[in-house]
Amino acid sequence: MNPLRKIRPVWVKDTIFVVFLLLYMFGPLQAVASYLPLLWSIPAIFMLTSSVWSLVELLLSEKRVDPYKKAIFISGCDSGFGFELVKHMAHKGFDVIAGCLKPDDGGAILLRSMQNVSVVELDVTKEDRVSNIAELIGERLKRENKVLWAVVANAGLGCCGPFEWTTIREIERMFDVNVYGCIRTAKAFLPLLRESRGRFVVSGSLSGIHSFQNGVPYSMGKAAVKSLTEGLTRELSPSTKIHFACVMPTFHDTPMVRQATADEIDRKYHALPESLRDKIGLGYLKKIREEIHMTIKSLTLKDLSRTIAKFDHALTSTRPRFEYISDTWLFEYVVWPLLKHFPVDTLHILFEMLPARARLLHKFKCS
Numbered sequence: 001m002n003p004l005r006k007i008r009p010v011w012v013k014d015t016i017f018v019v020f021l022l023l024y025m026f027g028p029l030q031a032v033a034s035y036l037p038l039l040w041s042i043p044a045i046f047m048l049t050s051s052v053w054s055l056v057e058l059l060l061s062e063k064r065v066d067p068y069k070k071a072i073f074i075s076g077c078d079s080g081f082g083f084e085l086v087k088h089m090a091h092k093g094f095d096v097i098a099g100c101l102k103p104d105d106g107g108a109i110l111l112r113s114m115q116n117v118s119v120v121e122l123d124v125t126k127e128d129r130v131s132n133i134a135e136l137i138g139e140r141l142k143r144e145n146k147v148l149w150a151v152v153a154n155a156g157l158g159c160c161g162p163f164e165w166t167t168i169r170e171i172e173r174m175f176d177v178n179v180y181g182c183i184r185t186a187k188a189f190l191p192l193l194r195e196s197r198g199r200f201v202v203s204g205s206l207s208g209i210h211s212f213q214n215g216v217p218y219s220m221g222k223a224a225v226k227s228l229t230e231g232l233t234r235e236l237s238p239s240t241k242i243h244f245a246c247v248m249p250t251f252h253d254t255p256m257v258r259q260a261t262a263d264e265i266d267r268k269y270h271a272l273p274e275s276l277r278d279k280i281g282l283g284y285l286k287k288i289r290e291e292i293h294m295t296i297k298s299l300t301l302k303d304l305s306r307t308i309a310k311f312d313h314a315l316t317s318t319r320p321r322f323e324y325i326s327d328t329w330l331f332e333y334v335v336w337p338l339l340k341h342f343p344v345d346t347l348h349i350l351f352e353m354l355p356a357r358a359r360l361l362h363k364f365k366c367s
């Protein structure tokens with residue numbers, strides 16, 4: 001069956017939500033409700049139906065594929081989500097091939113010692129290397145009578161700081177890994193995925209949907225990879241049955257986020273031409289440093305397991321979703337369903353409040 005045409009309870013839920021939102025926003029329901037108090041119970045009915053639908057979807061999608069004779073390739077496994085995901089999938093019994101930039105560093109050494117894991121050296125900016133790895137993996141799996149069930153394009157760099165302070169070189173380098181790396185991986189591995197009718201999953205970010213201040217180039221890159229999965233779903237899924245998904249975490253405590261330090265901001269500021277530095281001023285540098293420090297300290301989530309569960313779902317559920325938002329339970333089930341319907345004007349105000357929220361949380365945590 002065409003995976004695009006599978007009926008999903010979430011559709012029903014979202015449609016009901018939007019219809020009610022429009023009715024409330026544009027009045028007809030409010031006018032009627034003043035005469036008919038019973039109508040006020042409609043939001044409650046909505047909440048109930050939506051919860052029931054969510055539950056149905058949850059239960060239906062709990063069925064998982066059998067890992068027997070299935071391999072998964074993951075790029076960017078030196079640390080962070082990639083590293084954790086390798087351990088998780090290998091433990092479930094998949095044959096996991098972990099692409100590491102530095103195969104002789106701590107993360108890769110640890111992975112190499114694990115059962116069901118093999119480590120390959122991979123820099124996703126090298127096109128020849130990516131296609132070579134795909135070929136080698138294809139040959140090895142054929143010999144072992146296995147299939148490449150899934151690919152996770154996870155390799156990524158951080159890039160934080162004001163847009164004007166970030167050089168074109170830095171942005172190009174980040175795009176080379178985060179965007180072109182993902183494209184190279186897709187091009188090299190799609191032929192193998194056609195055989196298994198498997199999964200292609202990318203590590204996105206919530207910033208790929210709503211661009212963050214002081215992380216604009218990074219957000220642009222994540223928007224590009226999200227767009228890749230969305231477009232390829234429409235272009236390729238109907239004929240190849242490959243499922244494309246984008247897992248979008250918010251701020252998590254990974255080495256990538258930890259590296260976005262005040263030092264990086266300082267370095268970028270001091271590398272600016274003097275004329276621009278004078279225009280921006282030290283006061284602004286101080287403000288940005290503080291905001292980024294606060295945001296990282298207060299808003300990052302320590303627990304990566306919720307995100308790993310999202311990847312797991314995308315890779316192994318028999319009813320995988322196309323997009324996964326990963327944050328706290330409260331954010332995923334209450335804040336995000338509302339947030340995703342907000343008009344951009346409202347979002348600008350909410351995002352402007354983000355540093356203040358971080359500051360408040362920081363004070364709260366430190367007192």
Ligand SMILES: *[C@@H]1O[C@H](CO)[C@@H](O)[C@H](O)[C@H]1NC(C)=O
Pocket residue numbers: 090091092093094115116
């Ligand atoms: C490795 O995979 C097998 C199944 O292929 C599984 O039984 C075993 O538990 C896995 N090993 C580890 C350490 O999880």
